[in-house]
Structure formats: C-alpha cells, structure tokens
Amino acid sequence: MHGPEVFLFPLVIIVVVFAFTGVVHWVDSQRKEREAYYRADTLKRLGEASGEGAKSAIDLLREQDRLKRINAREGLKIGGLITVAVGASLCIFLHAVASSASGSPWLVGLIPGFVGVAMLVYVYFLADPIL
Numbered sequence: 001m002h003g004p005e006v007f008l009f010p011l012v013i014i015v016v017v018f019a020f021t022g023v024v025h026w027v028d029s030q031r032k033e034r035e036a037y038y039r040a041d042t043l044k045r046l047g048e049a050s051g052e053g054a055k056s057a058i059d060l061l062r063e064q065d066r067l068k069r070i071n072a073r074e075g076l077k078i079g080g081l082i083t084v085a086v087g088a089s090l091c092i093f094l095h096a097v098a099s100s101a102s103g104s105p106w107l108v109g110l111i112p113g114f115v116g117v118a119m120l121v122y123v124y125f126l127a128d129p130i131l
Helices: 005-048 052-097 105-126
Strands: none
Touching: 005 052, 052 105
16 A cells, blocks of 8 residues: 555544544534423422422432532542542652653652542532532
8 A cells, every 4th residue: 555545544444433433523512502401491390389298309409409510529529539649640650650851750640640639629628618
C-alpha cells in the first residue's frame, strides 16, 4: 500500500469516531430533555393536586435531588483521590527516571497532585452539607 489508500483508512476511522461521538451526544441530550419534561410535568400535576399523595410525591422528589447531590460529591471524592494518586506516582516516576538530570523535573507531578488536593478540600470543607 503506497498510494492514497494509506491515508484513507485513518481518515475513515477519524470520521467514524467523530460521527459516533455526535450521535452519542445527541441521544444523551434527548434523554436529558425527556427527563426534564417529565419532571416538570410531574411537578405541575403535584401543584394542582392536594392531599397526602402530593406531599409524599414532593418528598420523593426531594429525596431524588438529595441522592443526586450525594452521588456528585462521591464522584468528586473519587476523582480527587485518583488525581492525588496520579500526581504522587508521577513524582516518583520522574524522580526515578531523571534523578541524574539537572533541575527537578519530578515537580511536574505536583500539578495533578494539587488539583486532587483542591478537589478533596472542596468536598470536605467548602461544599454545602448534605442534609
């Protein structure tokens, strides 16, 4: 293969990847729009209704919102821990590889390490408490 077909395969792969990414994004946005529509419709119906059923449905919506916040906070915790681990391992790796080089290239590992520390500080000290 020494002609234009050498460039054809990578070009097809790139087009397929971007097309697939676009379709996935479109499907996800449609799902989110549907969920928002049904949630708004439910809230509208609850506003029109009265009694114990409406109160329990509102409590259910509050609980779903609380669980969503808990999941987001747990995701930040895991992300922070992973980023700190990547930063520490990068520091160790660069120190071992470039110990004879002049300067301190291992300090590059502090960048993701401090990003992870910032995420953890936010989760544990700055974020609103979950009730």
